[in-house]
Amino acid sequence: MNKADLPKGLSHLAAAFESYNEPPSQSVEIPLAPKGSAAASLARLGWTQGAFAEYSGYDRRTIGRWTRGESAIPLLVERHLDLLLAIRDRLP
Template sequence: MTSKDISFALARLGWTQASFAEYAGYNPKTVSWWITGKNAVPVLVAKHLDLLLAIRDRLPG
């Protein structure tokens, strides 16, 4: 998952960097580093976001 991918995923889920950091238990600075490309997005975070997006896409409305 690239920095653009995580930004897109958070936007589709309606989360800010801070709200995702709180939800996932990460420091907001860490999430910021993923989005700016300073650090790679961990595989488990990418898979979690992919799962959340798949669930979201299957919800009615």
């Protein structure tokens, strides 16, 4: 991932996400966050569903279901969004 792949305002985080390109070594069950919480997080980050789909590697339709509250977002993804929001809120 390079700086151009990140949404506006977060390009300085490119180096931090370089290690996220490796697939998991084993399958694990991922707990789910409450339905509908993804829409608020994406709006606060200023991301479109398409931008987040490209960034995260999830299908755009899956993200659409998360934002409409039709299915629950994986807790790991929700925590990742929370972390990005926390970082963004602490930037000057």
